[in-house]
Amino acid sequence: MTEKMKAVLYLNQFFGQIGAEDKADTQPLLKTGPVGPGILFQELLGPEVEITATVICGDNYFAGHVAEATEEVLAMIRDCGPDLVLAGPAFNAGRYGLACGAVCAEVTSRLGIPAVTGMFPENPGVESYRKTVYIVPTKGTTAGMRDAAGKMSRLALKLAKRESIGSPEDEGYLPRGIRRNYFARETGAARAVTMLLQKLQGQAFRTEYPLPVFDRVAPPPPVENMSAATLALITSGGIVPRGNPDRIESSSATRYGKYDIGNLRQLTAQSHETAHGGYDPTYANEDPNRVLPLDAVRNLEREGRIGRLHPYYYATVGNGTSVARAVQFAREIAVDLKSSGVQAVIVTST
Amino acid sequence: MILELGQIPVKEIAWGKKTLLDGGVLRIHREELIEKTRGDDSRLASVEADIARPGESVRIIPVKDVIEPRVKVAGRGGMFPGFIAGLETVGGGRTHVLRGCAVVTAGQIVGFQEGLIDMSGPGARYSAFSQLLNVVLSLDVKPGLSRHEHEEALRLAGLRAAVYLAEAGRSVTPAFMERFAMRLPLKTKESAGDLPGVVYLYMLLSQGLLHDTYLYGQDLKNLLPTLISPTEVMDGAVVSGNCVSACDKNTTYHHQNNPVIRELFNRDGRELRFLGTVVANCNVTLQDKQRSADFAAKLVELLGADGAVITKEGFGNPDADAMMYCALLESRGIRTVLLTDEFAGVDGASQSLADTTPQADAVVSTGNANERISLPSADKVIGDIRVVEKIAGGQSGSLSREGITVELQAITGATNELGFELLSARSE
Numbered sequence: 084m085t086e087k088m089k090a091v092l093y094l095n096q097f098f099g100q101i102g103a104e105d106k107a108d109t110q111p112l113l114k115t116g117p118v119g120p121g122i123l124f125q126e127l128l129g130p131e132v133e134i135t136a137t138v139i140c141g142d143n144y145f146a147g148h149v150a151e152a153t154e155e156v157l158a159m160i161r162d163c164g165p166d167l168v169l170a171g172p173a174f175n176a177g178r179y180g181l182a183c184g185a186v187c188a189e190v191t192s193r194l195g196i197p198a199v200t201g202m203f204p205e206n207p208g209v210e211s212y213r214k215t216v217y218i219v220p221t222k223g224t225t226a227g228m229r230d231a232a233g234k235m236s237r238l239a240l241k242l243a244k245r246e247s248i249g250s251p252e253d254e255g256y257l258p259r260g261i262r263r264n265y266f267a268r269e270t271g272a273a274r275a276v277t278m279l280l281q282k283l284q285g286q287a288f289r290t291e292y293p294l295p296v297f298d299r300v301a302p303p304p305p306v307e308n309m310s311a312a313t314l315a316l317i318t319s320g321g322i323v324p325r326g327n328p329d330r331i332e333s334s335s336a337t338r339y340g341k342y343d344i345g346n347l348r349q350l351t352a353q354s355h356e357t358a359h360g361g362y363d364p365t366y367a368n369e370d371p372n373r374v375l376p377l378d379a380v381r382n383l384e385r386e387g388r389i390g391r392l393h394p395y396y397y398a399t400v401g402n403g404t405s406v407a408r409a410v411q412f413a414r415e416i417a418v419d420l421k422s423s424g425v426q427a428v429i430v431t432s433t
Numbered sequence: 434m435i436l437e438l439g440q441i442p443v444k445e446i447a448w449g450k451k452t453l454l455d456g457g458v459l460r461i462h463r464e465e466l467i468e469k470t471r472g473d474d475s476r477l478a479s480v481e482a483d484i485a486r487p488g489e490s491v492r493i494i495p496v497k498d499v500i501e502p503r504v505k506v507a508g509r510g511g512m513f514p515g516f517i518a519g520l521e522t523v524g525g526g527r528t529h530v531l532r533g534c535a536v537v538t539a540g541q542i543v544g545f546q547e548g549l550i551d552m553s554g555p556g557a558r559y560s561a562f563s564q565l566l567n568v569v570l571s572l573d574v575k576p577g578l579s580r581h582e583h584e585e586a587l588r589l590a591g592l593r594a595a596v597y598l599a600e601a602g603r604s605v606t607p608a609f610m611e612r613f614a615m616r617l618p619l620k621t622k623e624s625a626g627d628l629p630g631v632v633y634l635y636m637l638l639s640q641g642l643l644h645d646t647y648l649y650g651q652d653l654k655n656l657l658p659t660l661i662s663p664t665e666v667m668d669g670a671v672v673s674g675n676c677v678s679a680c681d682k683n684t685t686y687h688h689q690n691n692p693v694i695r696e697l698f699n700r701d702g703r704e705l706r707f708l709g710t711v712v713a714n715c716n717v718t719l720q721d722k723q724r725s726a727d728f729a730a731k732l733v734e735l736l737g738a739d740g741a742v743i744t745k746e747g748f749g750n751p752d753a754d755a756m757m758y759c760a761l762l763e764s765r766g767i768r769t770v771l772l773t774d775e776f777a778g779v780d781g782a783s784q785s786l787a788d789t790t791p792q793a794d795a796v797v798s799t800g801n802a803n804e805r806i807s808l809p810s811a812d813k814v815i816g817d818i819r820v821v822e823k824i825a826g827g828q829s830g831s832l833s834r835e836g837i838t839v840e841l842q843a844i845t846g847a848t849n850e851l852g853f854e855l856l857s858a859r860s861e
Contacts, residue, residue: 262860272692275696279631
């Protein structure tokens with residue numbers, strides 16, 4: 084008889100039966116065998132797979148210590164030596180979704196073990212991880228548990244057996260946006276004419292490549308009197324105080340920093356550096372003013388061409404950072420700038 | 434305008450004492466083929482001729498163009514007007530086709546963007562040319578020629594060879610006849626008025642620098658979009674001079690056998706009314722793009738189209754033209770479908786096109802050209818395998834003892850944007 088495949092399940096404190104929100108600071112811990120929804124997963128996975136362990140972590144602990152929590156969870160999973168990993172389903176729980184996404188992404192990329200999670204399509208974890216992780220769409224609440232667990236189990240089994248994975252519609256996962264070739268039944272020309280006829284007849288048709296749609300922001304009217312205006316600096320070029328105190332990621336940033344420059348005339352190689360992982364950092368580190376032009380703006384301020392420089396600048400890393408995250412950063416920063424009376428902003432990119 | 438295509442299936446090709454069709458066998462007098470291919474072009478230094486059959490362990494690289502042998506047996510004009518025949522308008526009467534075979538021009542590399550054809554193995558699935566009996570001409574030119582002269586010398590030699598071979602089919606009775614009758618939408622009273630009117634918008638690459646296409650011998654860089662009968666294309670009115678990436682350049686064979694034109698004819702009178710074909714170009718400057726796109730959209734509208742199929746050639750820069758054509762037609766109320774390939778990166782994770790418009794909501798994908806494929810070594814290479822590291826889709830290290838690893842980009846016709854192949858891509 085062939086050996087059973089081993090599975091590990093990742094759950095938060097609630098589904099891991101530790102407790103509710105009051106236990107959300109629980110640090111990662113390992114339990115033997117299936118816990119909570121693990122019982123259902125075990126039933127659905129069948130006799131080929133044994134859930135040997137469950138890793139549980141509090142949502143707040145994970146959200147507040149993403150890097151450490153990920154490492155701790157990953158180490159526990161690695162030690163179990165599983166053939167597949169299941170996380171969640173997280174339904175519409177945001178912190179839980181982000182944790183499930185992070186765990187699956189790391190398990191897949193660093194351990195090379197197939198991982199599957201499940202989330203409500205509007206869970207922020209979907210936006211952050213759909214490109215790198217197999218996510219099964221679920222209902223918003225636990226009412227969708229059996230359906231979600233069924234789809235997750237089926238997909239995870241296929242992945243663990245190294246079977247070829249079909250389209251998102253066939254396999255029941257959210258499209259990751261990865262483009263893969265396949266041979267269609269008809270030529271492109273035949274498909275094109277069919278699609279045009281469907282479109283002309285007002286029937287439903289499915290484009291084979293949904294084009295990305297960029298929203299356009301209408302620029303506000305020009306600032307009338309710059310010499311009286313307060314100007315702020317923002318950069319996506321990753322310029323941070325040396326040591327990167329907020330630990331902004333070198334790519335796919337999940338945060339931005341707000342830093343005091345009220346008393347600085349310019350940046351130096353000793354005071355600042357870049358956290359950006361998407362370009363050659365040599366010249367930015369040599370002279371960070373090249374990316375965040377504090378020196379030039381101070382000159383404008385001295386010459387009276389701008390009223391004054393806002394005493395804080397904002398920085399993140401634009402490298403692979405999702406548009407949704409960037410929009411979120413911008414909303415928060417804009418509120419802060421408005422409340423400080425800033426009228427104009429220079430955004431530098433790299 | 435009515436064109437009859439008499440299809441003569443070629444089942445085998447062999448060298449012989451005289452060039453003729455013997456049952457299904459095309460016998461070729463090799464020396465005469467070489468002489469006719471050379472013509473009186475003093476730029477050609479050497480011409481060699483080979484035969485490559487489906488299933489053989491043969492790799493042809495670098496491939497410049499592929500051409501189907503066709504001969505005009507009745508009606509005005511002759512094959513490849515403006516290059517071989519005179520300038521009488523073609524597209525009517527009768528043309529004989531040597532079906533199942535092709536002339537492939539190969540030899541010294543002209544640009545960096547020539548491709549390969551594998552006659553067997555995993556690469557053969559990606560190119561219709563792997564299923565043809567190919568007469569391969571390896572052409573070398575004299576030193577000191579400019580690239581443009583080099584390209585022209587090879588282009589014309591290929592056309593001469595195809596015309597020479599096609600003569601063998603002039604007096605043969607075709608196995609079957611196909612009949613293509615073009616509507617005259619501005620003249621006749623429409624009898625199939627309920628069916629939607631469809632125009633084919635045929636974008637032809639015209640960027641200079643070896644990225645050129647010719648209509649009746651005219652370089653399309655200077656074209657203001659114009660109206661042609663789709664049957665003209667079947668008679669060789671459009672000739673490729675392109676050295677763009679092999680996967681999505683439209684070879685002369687692709688033009689002769691344009692699958693969108695065939696598909697629209699097939700459904701004409703049953704599901705749609707095929708109103709005509711507008712040929713348009715893709716130049717490099719914004720001004721030229723805008724002029725062509727706006728002018729072409731107007732022609733499509735004048736024909737009374739309800740919808741249009743748009744095909745592309747090349748990638749990157751032409752994406753901008755394609756989006757303009759889509760947006761301008763849709764804004765005039767003409768529904769569009771665009772055929773394009775994708776450059777989504779080796780991992781498929783990148784954005785596939787360089788430009789976008791919300792109006793391009795119906796896109797047919799002919800595959801991600803960046804996807805990598807490993808092709809085992811072939812017993813015989815026609816041409817020069819070393820260029821695999823230079824051609825688009827290859828890279829330093831592509832060539833190893835076991836074979837080659839390339840992007841699909843390197844395979845001639847793999848992601849053809851006329852929709853010639855079955856390949857597509859989807860989001861996973």
